Amino acid sequence: MNNQRTLPAETIERMVRETVGDSVKQYTLASNGSMPVFYIDTEGGExxxxxxxxxEEAAETSSQARSIRVEARLVTALKSHTSIPVPSVVGVVDDMSGFGLPFFVMEAIDGATIGPQALSRVDDLVLEEIAFQIGEHVADLHSLSTGMSEFGYLSYEEMELLAGEIPNIELxxxxVIDGYDTxxxxxxxxxxxxxxxFEKTPLAPLLPDIExxxxxxxxxxxxxxHPVIGRVHQSIDNVLFDEATGEVQALIDWEPRHVVTAxxxxxxxxxxxSGGAWRSLPNIEDRLDLVHxxxxxxxxxSLPLPDRYSDQRECYHLAQLVLSVDRLAENKHPLSNQELFDWFRKKIDEKIS
Structure with a gap:
């Protein structure tokens, strides 16, 4: 399998039978994501x-296997220990001997989802409501008590190998793996x-000022x-919401797992x-202040803002701009390189002036 986002139909059928005990009527591959995600309709109507x-080749590495296992346990923990709207995990398979790769199955939740390049479809009041609710949910996430004292990648100690069961979570x-004390x-x-x-991009001449x-x-x-489990990447395509009211139905995709500061x-x-790098599109209004x-x-x-947050956010936004420049090619951005880098030059100049 050269495409790491596809799986054979017979493998999907076996995975669903192993976890929910039903046959697959039809399935659809999700359009986004770095791992295979499928929407499943079963013969039983679920x-x-x-x-x-x-x-299978990618799953042989410890990082790929750990990522899927930890995400399943994190989503289960959020469901049972917070009010954050996440899907219920209905089965996890950790042992790769039977399937060649670990996986988990969740309930499907209704709700609209759009890509960040289509953010202009969301009007101000709806986006404002989404951002307000996500603020509440991020505070809930930051309140989760795990006793961690380092920063780095989130892990879960002594994971028992599951064969279709729901994890029993102990916070x-x-x-943290590959942790930092500060x-x-x-x-x-x-x-x-x-x-x-960034040094290898057309904006490399800006590097001294950025540094x-x-x-x-x-x-x-x-x-x-204080270390907290971070949501980190919360673009609009990771939200299921009511398009008319902005009511958040679920926050999805908890694969980026970082322990960071609030x-x-x-x-x-x-x-x-607010759109990240997609704010460079001429049809997307820059609504960073509204979202903020x-x-x-x-x-x-629920929680007070972090100390001197207004100062810190400028620093972290500049870091995100630097990161975004490197990832533009991956996202197949529709603007020409010159138009795109002109926009980034303007934004970076605003931050470093």
Missing amino acids: QYVLKAAGS ERFS WFDRFHNWISTDLNR TALKECVAELPVDH AFDLAVVEYSL NALCAGYTN
Whole structure:
């Protein structure tokens, strides 16, 4: 299987039988995502979502296998320990000997979803309501007590190998792999990697000014940081919502699993929810301020904003711009390179001026 987002029909049939005990009537491959995700209709009339690691070759690596296993347990934890609207996990298979790759199956939830390039279809009041509710849910996520003391990639200790069951979650078993004792070290490692990639883009001449600006704002970040499980990438395509009212039906795709600071998470959520790099499209109004205000209003219903958040968000937005430049080719952005990089130059100039 060269395409890591596809699976043979007979494998999908076996996966569904193993977890829900029913046959597949029809299935559809999701249009987005780095791993295979299928919408399943069963002969019994039920609807599910199946998510698996990539191809068997990719799943042989520990990172691919761990990613799918930890996501299944995180979604289960959010369902049982928070009020965040997530699908119910109905079965997890960890042992790769029978299927060649780990996977899990969730309930299907009704709701509209659109790509960030179509964000202009969402009017201001609906987007404001979505952002407000997501602010409430991010605060709920940040309140989840796991006892972690490091920053890095989220993991789950001593995972028992499941064969179709629902995980039994103990919050204290969530942990960090490749951890950093301080947020400064974690963020410095993060931006160093992104800056190395940025150096190979047409905007490389901006690198000295960007490095100076990032160095200055990082040096001013508060040092007293508490690790939280981050939502991080919360673009509009990871929300199921009512198009008329903005009521959030579910937050989906919990594959990016990072333990970060609350300020970083909020800044990245507002950046991605307002369109991220897709704000460069001429038909997408830049509504970052609208999203920021509504997100913070929802968040402060439960928690105070992080210390000096207004200062920190500028630093983290600049870091996200740097990261976005490197990822443009992957997203098949419709603007020409020159138009796109002109937009990024303008935005980066605003941040470093």
